[in-house]
Amino acid sequence: MIRYTLKCAEGHRFESWFQSADAFDTLHGKGMVSCAVCGIEDVQKAMMAPPVPKKGKAEAEPTAPERPLSEPAHPAEAMLRQMREHVEKNSTYVGGSFAKEARAMHLGDTPERAIHGEANAQEAKSLIEDGVPILPLPGPPPEKAN
Structure with a gap:
């Protein structure tokens, strides 16, 4: 490691x-x-x-992290995580068809509803240029978290 x-x-x-x-x-x-x-x-x-061993010791003593890595590094991180969880709980996940679904709702082809999903940079740019109201969710999707 x-x-x-x-x-x-x-x-x-x-x-x-x-x-x-x-x-x-x-x-x-x-x-x-x-x-x-x-x-x-x-x-x-x-x-x-790099960790440097103290004189007379074969290797450096490992230092323990100040906090568990599973805890937020900053209070803003915890707030952003809560916001993402709220959106995910109160909307429908549409996966890679996010751009298609968002555009269809914007054009009135399908009823409006709260959705979240994935779009590449080109799809997101096209939606924004066409006036489709979208926002990125803070933080990585859970399956892409470090």
Whole structure:
């Protein structure tokens, strides 16, 4: 296992564990590494100092994290997680057909209802340009969480 300090394009710093350096590279390449605070996928490894053993010891003593990694790093992270859970609980998941469903409701082809799902950047841009009211959910989908 390897622990990396990561930093997103918004400046949030957080730590995450990976099975290996190759595992990080693979997950990062597939867009499966995202900021623990805001959820964006523009994440890079931050500068880190390696653990240095004390004189006379064979290896450095591992340091325990200040908090469990399952706990929010910032109060805003907890609020964003609650908001995402509220939306998911009170809307219908339409998966990859989100853009199609949102456009159909906007055009009046189907009744309006609360939905959430997935759209790629091109689909989201097209919806916004056409005046379809959409917003991204904060944080990564649960299946893409680190």
